[in-house]
Amino acid sequence: MKRRHLLQLGLAGFGTAALPLRLWAAPGARADAPRLLVVFLRGAYDAANLLVPTSSSFYYEARPNIAIAKTAALPLDASWGLAPALADTIHPLWGKGQAAFVPFAGTNDVSRSHFETQDHIELGQPDEGSRDFRSGFMNRLAGVLGAGGVAGSRLEAMAFTDQVPLILRGDLAVANQALRDLGKPAISAAQAQVIAGMYAPTRLAGTVSGGFEVRDEVSREMAGEMEAASRGAIAAKGFALEARRVARLMRDRVTLGFIDVGGWDTHVGQGGATGQLATKLGELGKGLALFADEMGPQWNNTVVVVVSEFGRTFRENGNRGTDHGHGSAYWVLGGGVKGGRIAGEQVEVKAATLFQNRDYPVLNEYRALFGGLMRRMYGLNDAQLATVFPGASARDIGLV
Amino acid sequence: MKNLALTTALLLGLAGCATAPPPAASAHGPAQDALWLDRLTWGASSADLASLRSNGREAWLQAQLKPPGAAALPAAAQAQVQALAIVQQPLLPLVQQMEAQRKAADALTDDAAKAEAQKAYQQAMTRLAREASARQLLNALYSPNQLQEQMSWFWFNHFNVHQYKSNLRVMVGDYEQGLRERALGRFRDLLGYTAHHPAMLRYLDNEQNAANRINENYARELLELHTLGVGGGYSQKDVQELARVLTGLGVNLTDNRPRLKPAQEAQYRRVGLMEFNPARHDFGEKSLLGITVKGEGYAELEQVLDLLARHPSTARFVSRKLAQYFVADDPPPALVERMAERWQQSDGSIAEVLRAMVGSPEFEASLGRKFKDPTHYVVSAVRLAYADKVVLNTGPMIGWLYRLGQAPYNRQTPDGYPLDENAWAGPGQMTTRFEIARAIGSGSAGLFKVEGEAKDRPAFPQIAQPLYYDGIAPRLASATQQALGAATSPQEWNTYLLASPDFMHR
Numbered sequence: 001m002k003r004r005h006l007l008q009l010g011l012a013g014f015g016t017a018a019l020p021l022r023l024w025a026a027p028g029a030r031a032d033a034p035r036l037l038v039v040f041l042r043g044a045y046d047a048a049n050l051l052v053p054t055s056s057s058f059y060y061e062a063r064p065n066i067a068i069a070k071t072a073a074l075p076l077d078a079s080w081g082l083a084p085a086l087a088d089t090i091h092p093l094w095g096k097g098q099a100a101f102v103p104f105a106g107t108n109d110v111s112r113s114h115f116e117t118q119d120h121i122e123l124g125q126p127d128e129g130s131r132d133f134r135s136g137f138m139n140r141l142a143g144v145l146g147a148g149g150v151a152g153s154r155l156e157a158m159a160f161t162d163q164v165p166l167i168l169r170g171d172l173a174v175a176n177q178a179l180r181d182l183g184k185p186a187i188s189a190a191q192a193q194v195i196a197g198m199y200a201p202t203r204l205a206g207t208v209s210g211g212f213e214v215r216d217e218v219s220r221e222m223a224g225e226m227e228a229a230s231r232g233a234i235a236a237k238g239f240a241l242e243a244r245r246v247a248r249l250m251r252d253r254v255t256l257g258f259i260d261v262g263g264w265d266t267h268v269g270q271g272g273a274t275g276q277l278a279t280k281l282g283e284l285g286k287g288l289a290l291f292a293d294e295m296g297p298q299w300n301n302t303v304v305v306v307v308s309e310f311g312r313t314f315r316e317n318g319n320r321g322t323d324h325g326h327g328s329a330y331w332v333l334g335g336g337v338k339g340g341r342i343a344g345e346q347v348e349v350k351a352a353t354l355f356q357n358r359d360y361p362v363l364n365e366y367r368a369l370f371g372g373l374m375r376r377m378y379g380l381n382d383a384q385l386a387t388v389f390p391g392a393s394a395r396d397i398g399l400v
Numbered sequence: 401m402k403n404l405a406l407t408t409a410l411l412l413g414l415a416g417c418a419t420a421p422p423p424a425a426s427a428h429g430p431a432q433d434a435l436w437l438d439r440l441t442w443g444a445s446s447a448d449l450a451s452l453r454s455n456g457r458e459a460w461l462q463a464q465l466k467p468p469g470a471a472a473l474p475a476a477a478q479a480q481v482q483a484l485a486i487v488q489q490p491l492l493p494l495v496q497q498m499e500a501q502r503k504a505a506d507a508l509t510d511d512a513a514k515a516e517a518q519k520a521y522q523q524a525m526t527r528l529a530r531e532a533s534a535r536q537l538l539n540a541l542y543s544p545n546q547l548q549e550q551m552s553w554f555w556f557n558h559f560n561v562h563q564y565k566s567n568l569r570v571m572v573g574d575y576e577q578g579l580r581e582r583a584l585g586r587f588r589d590l591l592g593y594t595a596h597h598p599a600m601l602r603y604l605d606n607e608q609n610a611a612n613r614i615n616e617n618y619a620r621e622l623l624e625l626h627t628l629g630v631g632g633g634y635s636q637k638d639v640q641e642l643a644r645v646l647t648g649l650g651v652n653l654t655d656n657r658p659r660l661k662p663a664q665e666a667q668y669r670r671v672g673l674m675e676f677n678p679a680r681h682d683f684g685e686k687s688l689l690g691i692t693v694k695g696e697g698y699a700e701l702e703q704v705l706d707l708l709a710r711h712p713s714t715a716r717f718v719s720r721k722l723a724q725y726f727v728a729d730d731p732p733p734a735l736v737e738r739m740a741e742r743w744q745q746s747d748g749s750i751a752e753v754l755r756a757m758v759g760s761p762e763f764e765a766s767l768g769r770k771f772k773d774p775t776h777y778v779v780s781a782v783r784l785a786y787a788d789k790v791v792l793n794t795g796p797m798i799g800w801l802y803r804l805g806q807a808p809y810n811r812q813t814p815d816g817y818p819l820d821e822n823a824w825a826g827p828g829q830m831t832t833r834f835e836i837a838r839a840i841g842s843g844s845a846g847l848f849k850v851e852g853e854a855k856d857r858p859a860f861p862q863i864a865q866p867l868y869y870d871g872i873a874p875r876l877a878s879a880t881q882q883a884l885g886a887a888t889s890p891q892e893w894n895t896y897l898l899a900s901p902d903f904m905h906r
Contacts, residue, residue, distance in 0.1 A: 090853055115565065115812050126606065130620075130630060133815050134823075164826060166813075176828040186835045195899050198883045203899045204825060207594040211827030216578070269511035269516070 021238050025058055029211065032301050034377045035250050037257040038138065038167070039288070041044045041308040042118060043264035046322050046327035049277055051101050051342075056064065056349040062315040065272070066322075072273040076101075079349075080342055085278040089285035093292065093333060097340040098299075100399060104346060104363035105330040112324040114265070117309035122167035124367055126391040137367075137388055139170030141254055146172065150168050154310055157256040158214075160246050168258055173207070175214045177182040179245040185215055221248040236290060240278035243287030247294035250302065264308065268319040288333060297336060303377060303400060305370070309362045327360030330369070344369070365392070372396035407437040411465040412597035425456040433457070434871025435767040438906040439726060440464065440758065441546035443780025445787060450545070455863050461758060464547040465584060471543040481538055484717070486573040492672055495598075498525065498570050499653050527570040529881035530798065532573030533808040537794040539580075540779045551583035551750065552576065553775065554725055556809075557816035558718070559594040559626060561603035563809035571599040572809045587718065587748035588709040591626065595705060598673035599653040604814060607650035609643060619643035619812045627708040629717030634689060641686045645693060645700045648681030648775040649674070660849035667697040676701075715743035719753060721819070726757060727766045729820040735762040771821035772906050777833060780906070782847065782900050783859035784868075792857065796846040800836045804829060834899045841894030861894050876902050 049066065052073040053059045060067050073081025074091045080101075093099040108127050110121045120127075124137025142157040159168045159176040168174045180398055187195065192212045199208040222245060236244050239261055250257050263280060269275045288306075292299050307330050312322035332339070345363035347353045355361040371385050371394025385394050424549055426433050433452055437444035440461070452460045482576065486494065501524065505517035536553070543549050556576050564568045577599050582589050601607050604618035614837065619642040623634050642847045652675035660668060662677055667678035676698045685693035691707060693700050708714060719739035723731030738760065739753050744763060744889065746752035757763055778800050792799075801807045806824075811817050818824075839845045844859040876884070880900040886891035 074441065115562070119813060131623060133813050134818065162803065164828070173826055185831075185897075186838045187831070191838075191895070192834075194883045194886055194896060196901050198877075198879045200895070201440075201877070201879055204901065204904075206828050207825060208830050211829075211831040214827060214832050268514060394743070 015033075028112075028226065033255050033256070035255050035298065035302040036377065037246065037250060037259070037291075037302070037304045037306060039167075039284075039306045040118070040122075040167070040258070040260040041264050041284075041307075041336075042114070042260050042262045044114065044310050044324060044328070045241065045264035045280075046266055046270060046277055046310055046312045047103065047308070047327070048311065048322075049075075049270070049272065050083050050086075051103055051329045052081040052083065053079060053349040055079045058350045059314075063272075064316070065320045066270055066275075066316050068273045077342060079302065083278060083281050084273050087281040089282075089289035090331075090333070092150060093289070095338055096339055097332060098292070098335055099379060100332045100337055100339040100341055101329055102332065102344040102364050102397070102399075103329040103342060104327045104360055105307075105344065105369060106326060106328045106362040106364075107365060107366055108362065109310075110326065112326070114309055114324075119166060119296050121307065121309060121366060122165060124167075124370075124389050124392075125321040132186065133166070135170045136165070136167035137370070138167045138256060138258060139172050139174060140388045142168075142172050142174065143170065144380065144387050145378060147257075156254050158249065158254045158258075158290040160242065160249075160257060165258060165260065173210075175210075177214065177218055179218070179222075179242050179249075180374075182245075185219065189216075209355045217253060218249065221245070221252065224248065239283050240285040240290050243291040243367055244294050247291045251295050251298045266312070267317070267321040267323060268311065269374045270321045292335075295335075303332065303334040303337060303373065304334070305373070306331035307334065313358050314354055314360060315358070325359035326355045327362045330364075330366070332373075338400060343399060364395075364397075367392035368395035369397070373399050376400045401677070418458040425454050426452060427456075430870040431872070432767065433585050434867065435875070435906075436764075437871075438780070439763075439767060439770070442540045442549060442776065443517045443783040443906075444867055444871055445783060446865045447788070449867055455665070461755070464545065464756060467545040467548055467584070470544040471539065473538065473542045473549070474788065476792075477538045477542045480687070480790075481535050482790070484535060484573075486528060486531045487535070491571065493671060494528070495567070495570050495653055496655075496858070498528075498567060502567070525567065529563045529569035529572055529809060530795075532576060534794045534806055535573065536576060537779065537797050541777075541783060542788075542790060543809055546752070548580065548583050551754075552580040555579040555583055555590055556724070557811070557819075558721065559590070559600065560814055560816035561599045562812045564812075567602050568599055568603060568809075571597075571602075575599040576809075580816075584751045585749070586709075587714070587743075587750060588706065590750075591709050592702075592705055594626070594675045595622075595649075595701065598653075601649060601651050601674065605688040606646055609647050609649070610680035611644075611647050614640070614643050614647070616640065616643045619646055622646075622708070625814055625816075627717070628711055628713040629720075629760050632711070632713030632717055639876070641688045641693075644682045644686050645688065645704050648677045648679070648697075649701060650677060650680070651675065655675065669698050709748055710744075712740070712744065715748070716889055719743055722753065723757060724819045726754075726770075727763055728770060729822075732762045735760050752844060768905055770906050771825055772904055773817065773819070773824050774801055774806035774829075774833075775808075776906060777904065778836065781837070781903070783841055784863060784898075784903075785894070786847070786859070787862065787865060787867075789859065789862070791847040793847055793849050793851070795849075796839075800839075803832050803836070833904070834895075837898035838891075838895045841896075841898050842891040860890075863894055863897060864904050872902070876900070 034142040049068055052068045054070040054073050055078060068083060070081065072084050074084055074087055076082050076094065090099055107117055109117045109121050111117060122136050123131055125131050156171055157168060157174045159165055159174060160179050161176055162177045162178045164174055196209045196212060199205050246257060246259060261284060266277050288304060295302055308328050310324065311328040312327055317323050345361060353361065367389040371389050374380050374388065375385060375394050375396055377400060430449065430453060434444045434449055437448050437452065441448060502520050505514060505521050508514040508517055540549050556579055561568055561575065563572050578593050582593055585710045604621055605615045606618035610614040616639055623639060623642060624630055628634055651673050653673060657668065657670065658677055658679060664678040669676035678697050679698055679711040683697065686693040686697050688704060689707065693703060716736065720731060720736045723736050723739060727735065731738050740755050742756040778797050782797060798807065806817055841861060844856040846856060848857040880902050883896045884893055887896055
């Protein structure tokens, strides 16, 4: 009986109380606030076939089947060439001085375990001692910038992934949504309002209304995409599509973003100038170039850092692939990047300089590297950097 | 019009359950009893509520803490479990069969054929892990031993392993089944079980741990996560010494045994896939937590596990975690202390510790205030929607758990999924939950799609049951009642109920 009565009550008198605790700040944050996108290549991509040590005869000895010929590699400088799969995408950015590479980059973790090392990087905590699995370094960065009120860097952080990844977990609530497949939201606007109404008197009021807000914002941004498509723009697929969507959000709203790309664990038949790895790199490059393009003028305020958990064995294995190694190469892209150069500590590529006679060494530790970059980008002081990367000292190699 | 049709439908649903007032064996009201059940089960059911109302809480709890035997699932669920390869085959031959498939794929010389064969292997492995998930969900949904099922989940999470490390996908089902059988027994048995299971030895790299080539990974987590807890009174030196004790304890997937010196033959142990290889063991004397451990080989392990299981820090650490799972994110210290006392009096009897917890005023006061984690959310929603009508496909549930970030066996890190609200009540999580509420509320949602058939068999949520009227409706917040009143269809009504803050808590 009671039920019937309730059904007749309807929405009359439903409170639309002010919803506190907004997930995203109201628009008004400085438009030219720095943007940082971290792209994580999960599975450990083969850095030696991205950044080709063309002047090293050892490289050609060590990789009889999968080396990229000096003539095929795109020229970078006297020692290095770039994978030809990036000819139309990243190489032009290099030409404009908007792309730098940091070889011999990575962690001190030598477990050569994907999970161990990914966690290690995402947590950004000291090498020794117990780790707090609920505190990633990008979340700490967001905290420092948000709480510290650093001018113009009011942050709106978002993971463009299905789950909030370790790197963005922590004290600050962070939005997440994968942009791969965007269906029409199953909950209609009217239903969303009713549901938000149920939460209005609860402590989750802001979370719920904020969640709908993010969802709607993503929908609105993506409506532009449909429009462009209807005007005959070439439809992007796969990572390129995702990257362009990421750009739409980072151009207008999100200032701290994260996305990951899997499938780099090339133990078997990885190929050289063409083949499995080249195809993956090509897709990645295409996406990042589209991202740069879609950012428009904001590209000048944007830095993209591409990282991976470790590099791979320098010598090819018995399956024309490579196994888990150590040092990797990070990419740093952006309109304001001091690019067109190979940055950071380097060493001649030969058998004697390999780590444990098998891998690239790590000469540019990732925490020092990111710390230096953040100091430049956000003007963080030592105390703030120590919060983001406890126990590490930042090393500024002038990336921006 | 719509409202009228809906009201009629609801009244028809109500007609079946116009019952006499419930007998008063329970000292509490039915809504409070339903909340109590929500805590101790994967979501209260009409049947449990009726049984509790007539026989009282104590009888119900007693049966849960000392289940009479292996759970009898409804026939339709049991048939699904029986059909699983992980149920039909013991672990050892299953692992060996998968190893053979892997090696055959790796041995191919043609790159394309090899890639194809490796893909087939990976798919077969993933299928095995999904089988384990299916069994876990069917048990959570339909086992009468609900508390045991919650504890199985709790222990897997406590002694967490990740399915995607090495070949663990073939092992997680077996690992979980052993935890289920021990879930309400003694902590020492659980600890010993995990310390001998290949899934754990492989996940935390103890199979790499050998004399003079120490790998501390398992030793550290054994202290930090499984027993004493951070701050439980151990040092880095203790970790190193424990790692030495654990040397030689590993995994052997083959039927062969290592070649040993005659003097070491008697020290060799092999149980299933677990192997203790004395040639890899450090036979020196160790000093651990103030105790001297003589270099005796395998016996050291049992001695040290006894020590860890009976350590007062372990009683406190694990009691607190149980209270965090069952009572509150930040459980009252006095309650934890009483549970730890009971732990020590009962030599780590989990049933006894749980009894102390459930009987406490803190437990009663906390009912309805714990935010459901994704597994509780999804399982309780399906239990509420379909009660005894057995789902024919758990695939959608596994998919929802992936979307919500708590898929079975999928926590990469050894700390297990977090148990607190903060980890699960984020904005993205909430909007996803609402979409899942809509999926479940609007129709069969793929839960009744039998493999090989084109469409779902017909099904629709039946929430209008005694549990709803007696246990849920009387305590709904007024904002929720208003929202339900605004529903324009049964689908929408179901969606709102499953999306409500009331239903997000247990």
